[in-house]
Amino acid sequence: xxxxxxxxxxxxxxxxxxxxxxxxxxxxxxxxxxxxxxxxxxxxxxxxxxxxxxxxxxxxxxxxxxxxxxxxxxxxxxxxxxxxxxxxxxxxxxxxxxxxxxxxxxxxxxxxxxxxxxxxxxxxxxxxxxxxxxxxxxxxxxxxxxxxxxx
Numbered sequence: 342x343x344x345x346x347x348x349x350x351x352x353x354x355x356x357x358x359x360x361x362x363x364x365x366x367x368x369x370x371x372x373x374x375x376x377x378x379x380x381x382x383x384x385x386x387x388x389x390x391x392x393x394x395x396x397x398x399x400x401x402x403x404x405x406x407x408x409x410x411x412x413x414x415x416x417x418x419x420x421x422x423x424x425x426x427x428x429x430x431x432x433x434x435x436x437x438x439x440x441x442x443x444x445x446x447x448x449x450x451x452x453x454x455x456x457x458x459x460x461x462x463x464x465x466x467x468x469x470x471x472x473x474x475x476x477x478x479x480x481x482x483x484x485x486x487x488x489x490x491x492x
Contacts (some may be wrong), residue, residue, distance in 0.1 A: 344384055348377050353398050354457055358401060360450045361420055363408070364441050372408055375403040395439035398453070398467040409445060439490035454479055 355376055359369035380400050387396055440448055451463040465475035 345380065345434065347393055347397075348380070352491060355397065355401055358452055358457060359405065361437075361440060361456060362405060362445055362448045368408075372401070372404050376396065376404045377389070379404065391463070395459070395463045395466055396466075398457075399469070402449070402467050405445075405449070413450070436490065439486060442489045443485055446478065447485055450475070450479045450482040451486060455483075 352373065356369050356373045357383060359372040360366055363369055363372065376397065380397055385398065387393070390400070430451070438450065443451070450464065454461055455457045459467070461476050461479060462472045464479075465472040468475060470478075
């Protein structure tokens with residue numbers, strides 16, 4: 342499989358990961374582009390210790406951390422009505438709003454496991470922490486989310 346095919350097959354979920362964590366489509370696309378540029382540069386060093394998907398998300402997380410240090414998360418996040426959504430999507434908007442009220446680490450844990458369907462052990466590899474520590478982070482993030490989403 343060509344590198345371009347690998348990137349194309351994961352582009353959508355990388356952008357979705359960034360958008361859910363950062364809350365802004367344009368920033369998400371910019372971060373995804375940076376992720377793929379770095380992955381392209383590092384492709385020859387890929388050892389195969391993890392799946393390509395896990396490797397890409399590990400790079401994406403490092404890009405996200407650097408963006409966070411530059412103050413990306415300090416901006417107020419706004420939820421705008423999107424014309425492509427119909428009125429019966431109010432619950433989805435409520436879910437997105439609750440997710441955005443969480444801190445970036447909580448959002449990241451929930452997005453990796455509950456949205457992108459990574460196994461907790463793979464999500465822990467992406468984040469660079471022990472699986473037990475990640476499971477605790479995920480548990481706490483789910484608890485915080487339930488409190489934020491409680492109708």
